[in-house]
Amino acid sequence: MKVFQCGHCNYPLFFENNTCENCGHLSGYRDLDRQMVTFDPAGSSLISDREKIEYKYCKNKAHGVCNWIIAKNYPHDYCRSCQLNRTIPDLSVKENFPNWHHLEVAKHRLIYQLQKIGLDLPSKMTNEEGLCFDFVTKNNDPNLMTGHANGVITILLKEADSVLREQARKDLQEPYRTLIGHLRHEVGHYFWERLISENQDALQTFRNIFGNEEANYADALQTYYKQGAPDDWRDSYISKYATSHPWEEWAETWAHYLHIMDMVETAHFFGLEVNSKAISENMKIASTFDPYTIKDFRSIVQTCIPLSYAVNSINRSMGISDVYPFVITAAVVKKMSFIHELLLPYR
Numbered sequence: 001m002k003v004f005q006c007g008h009c010n011y012p013l014f015f016e017n018n019t020c021e022n023c024g025h026l027s028g029y030r031d032l033d034r035q036m037v038t039f040d041p042a043g044s045s046l047i048s049d050r051e052k053i054e055y056k057y058c059k060n061k062a063h064g065v066c067n068w069i070i071a072k073n074y075p076h077d078y079c080r081s082c083q084l085n086r087t088i089p090d091l092s093v094k095e096n097f098p099n100w101h102h103l104e105v106a107k108h109r110l111i112y113q114l115q116k117i118g119l120d121l122p123s124k125m126t127n128e129e130g131l132c133f134d135f136v137t138k139n140n141d142p143n144l145m146t147g148h149a150n151g152v153i154t155i156l157l158k159e160a161d162s163v164l165r166e167q168a169r170k171d172l173q174e175p176y177r178t179l180i181g182h183l184r185h186e187v188g189h190y191f192w193e194r195l196i197s198e199n200q201d202a203l204q205t206f207r208n209i210f211g212n213e214e215a216n217y218a219d220a221l222q223t224y225y226k227q228g229a230p231d232d233w234r235d236s237y238i239s240k241y242a243t244s245h246p247w248e249e250w251a252e253t254w255a256h257y258l259h260i261m262d263m264v265e266t267a268h269f270f271g272l273e274v275n276s277k278a279i280s281e282n283m284k285i286a287s288t289f290d291p292y293t294i295k296d297f298r299s300i301v302q303t304c305i306p307l308s309y310a311v312n313s314i315n316r317s318m319g320i321s322d323v324y325p326f327v328i329t330a331a332v333v334k335k336m337s338f339i340h341e342l343l344l345p346y347r
């Protein structure tokens with residue numbers, strides 16, 4: 001994620017800010033060129049500080065879950081991220097607000113990243129091949145589960161409750177469970193349909209790398225939940241769950257690919273370096289490049305490994321879990337490189 005600056009006082013702004021903490025000007029994110037735009041709060045309309053252009057906030061700003069801005073004459077009330085919401089939580093239930101807010105923070109970051117890659121994000125409501133989000137509780141339908149089907153990403157609202165999510169993480173013995181992780185995984189299934197299933201060359205390469213997805217999915221999942229992952233799963237897979245079926249391995253690897261790109265992009269925008277005498281030569285880095293502009297995925301991984309080592313160490317200083325508790329083996333790098341190369345033409 002980029003680091004942004006106030007258009008009035010140059011103070012740094014986070015992606016989620018709707019005001020500048022230094023000067024009090026309003027701020028909003030403009031997705032068309034990935035800029036944060038700021039406005040004089042005393043003005044009667046939303047005229048940008050730098051370019052003096054009038055905007056409007058996405059309608060979801062009123063609920064405190066979106067800070068994106070759109071052109072004044074844009075034909076929608078909602079931004080391009082919120083237009084993808086098909087079902088939002090019941091807003092007459094007060095407790096749903098904080099959970100919906102957490103989900104929208106993760107979803108907006110996901111959309112930022114998919115837009116940066118250059119992927120098309122049509123809405124399922126207007127295009128059969130499009131994408132949409134259902135943020136639901138078991139009250140909507142007791143059979144609903146977090147998952148993806150035919151462009152519809154369903155996330156159970158309870159996943160946004162940190163206590164319940166931590167319980168699920170422990171029960172499933174996962175090293176990491178987050179909302180952004182869920183969203184990156186589920187959208188991976190959607191893009192498998194868009195980028196792989198309809199492209200014979202990509203499908204062939206996919207099968208060579210991940211295996212044949214025609215293996216019975218329900219049987220494969222049942223076997224996985226009964227027997228677990230093979231002992232040597234770390235050699236070739238990014239997670240235990242990735243061993244369950246080629247589709248799940250794709251979605252897991254895709255999610256980790258997006259994790260790595262985001263970490264390295266953020267490090268780049270902060271100009272982070274790991275360059276101490278106490279660190280061996282191969283663990284030194286200077287995040288001098290935006291990973292989305294780089295062709296060779298290996299150089300991105302070579303930055304990410306020392307970076308996550310350094311950030312994990314900082315987290316340990318504070319007694320919290322590692323930011324990236326995974327090992328990226330050469331076999332996994334090969335799989336992620338396939339995804340990176342598949343996405344290069346979209347930039």
Ligand SMILES: [Zn+2]
Nearest residue numbers: 006009020023
């Ligand atoms: Zn400011």
Ligand SMILES: [Zn+2]
Nearest residue numbers: 058066079082
């Ligand atoms: Zn919005």
Ligand SMILES: [Zn+2]
Nearest residue numbers: 185189248251
């Ligand atoms: Zn999945």
